[in-house]
């Protein structure tokens with residue numbers, strides 16, 4: 001039986017004010033990281049243009065220290081801080097029940113403590129290992145331990161959601177899990193499974209090695225463990241943005257989420273396929289068989305599919321909105337979208353940018369073409385159109401209703417916020433154009449290009465560098481606008497002017513109450529299936545490779 005249904009409980013449950021405050025502060029921690037991260041981002045972009053501003057950064061000893069700060073703050077801290085605040089809030093709203101306060105606090109305290117430890121190591125130049133933390137580059141133990149605490153904070157957030165779901169299921173035996181809660185829980189469950197690789201690497205090897213209990217380490221094994229987590233982590237960043245595109249944004253544009261079952265299938269596919277694909281980051285690594293790499297290449301094309309399905313579905317949600325607002329004809333619904341709403345503008349532009357992020361991802365994943373672009377400036381071109389916009393710009397767009405909602409203050413500077421979304425998009429597209437063409441002409445990534453003696457001998461590097469610098473500057477100015485808007489909202493936004501409720505969308509095709517679809521809600525069984533796939537994808541490598549080849553001492557070059 002199918003019928004129109006709401007994604008959320010229509011009573012409009014409100015999370016207790018004390019928990020709201022903690023969730024808001026969890027997100028502010030992410031903003032603090034974002035502010036530090038974008039400052040270093042400007043230095044990176046200008047470096048490609050031949051401009052060196054590194055000397056103006058206090059505490060900065062080397063290019064690699066700045067690049068580590070940029071990646072760790074933006075990719076690792078900002079993303080999880082936002083999700084730790086966002087997902088439990090949505091789950092509570094969808095299930096109409098509070099989270100356990102101890103867990104909300106626990107997650108916040110772990111995140112903060114982790115941040116302080118990691119920031120200490122990076123700021124004091126004891127952890128210039130870049131966010132991939134590749135051994136044998138060695139960091140101070142506080143760096144690894146801080147990141148372990150950040151991961152623990154995500155586990156606590158996940159546990160709070162699982163407990164809420166369990167309680168809800170006890171009270172609603174046989175009922176379908178509300179979609180919004182389902183996609184939040186599945187997203188963080190996927191992440192918990194994915195993080196096993198980095199947990200084993202950091203706790204089992206890198207921390208003991210950094211404090212001297214272990215003299216040597218195995219670089220290949222630690223890279224492999226990193227990428228076990230490291231590919232899936234990109235979907236852990238992305239899925240909270242997808243949750244907004246699927247379940248919230250349609251409401252903001254007066255549209256509807258198209259299909260409840262399709263949405264569940266998409267998130268389950270991410271649970272199944274996000275992890276057994278990590279070798280696509282290691283196509284050029286020795287010591288892993290070609291057959292295993294080929295298997296991960298095929299599975300990567302598999303995990304491309306749910307994003308493709310998402311593209312059609314979320315655009316259909318927008319189209320319904322545009323038509324409800326009077327749009328007609330093939331594309332006439334697009335101008336009818338609420339382009340004056342900064343939250344919508346940022347998110348729709350983030351989607352648009354992600355089309356190019358997706359296309360470049362496919363090129364990366366192609367085993368042979370990867371040889372052309374691996375370790376070149378192309379890669380940051382790709383990931384600024386994914387994590388740097390699909391995720392970061394969506395999180396900014398969400399902030400334009402979320403921060404007013406959490407603080408009950410009216411958004412300050414709406415027009416400025418609309419401008420911010422556009423400026424960021426133009427900036428990221430120009431910068432990515434620069435980085436991508438630079439990569440194709442052979443400009444390496446992770447290199448202080450401003451000081452590279454061969455800079456002028458690479459054809460086209462000058463123009464692509466200028467584009468990268470201009471785009472990066474626009475992104476930075478736009479990020480400053482974002483902080484001004486959010487800061488002013490929190491400080492002087494009109495009290496009592498925040499939205500009353502989160503914008504949860506209705507679905508066109510609701511959940512079935514019988515038949516095969518019920519099996520979608522058996523999350524535990526999907527986890528088992530995901531583990532089986534992981535064993536198939538990583539088992540043969542581990543069986544033939546182990547025990548660890550502990551050969552390398554630690555190095556600190558910068």
Ligand code: HAS
Nearest residue numbers: 234280307308311351352358361362364365374383386387
């Ligand atoms: Fe990636 C490297 C392959 C997605 C992030 N990726 C990276 C790195 C990062 C990253 C950070 O196979 C660098 C790691 C490092 O430091 O070394 N990536 C893929 C593939 C996808 C993909 C196949 N990546 C992401 C996402 C990321 C991310 C998402 C962050 C959030 N990536 C790779 C590979 C490498 C790699 C290799 C290694 C390269 C190397 O050699 O080092 C796919 O999941 C992409 C699927 C996406 C789509 C797009 C769907 C579009 C949608 C929007 C619809 C909206 C519309 C607009 C149409 C299929 C959903 C409507 C607009 C209106 C106006 C109406």
Ligand code: CU
Nearest residue numbers: 230231280281
């Ligand atoms: Cu990947």
